[in-house]
Amino acid sequence: DLVFANILARPLISLAQDIHGATRPGGIVILSGLLRTQQRMVFAAYASRGFRLIRRIHRDAWATLVLRRP
Secondary structure (H helix, E strand, O other): OEEEEEOOHHHHHHOHHHHHHHOOOOOEEEEEEEEHHHHHHHHHHHHOOOOEEEEEEEEOOEEEEEEEOO
């Protein structure tokens, strides 16, 4: 399973439960389109649903989070 979402931080947060439901255990979720300053609040929404951080990718002011569903 792979889910890739390249949208703004607030929609990513709002979609956390839906993305959790769409991802099989062990699946990978890639979240991008967020600023570095927003990555903590986006990750918190997914961590509260059990997602684990695999990698953070930074490019200039932008961040991408690569997560795995347990």
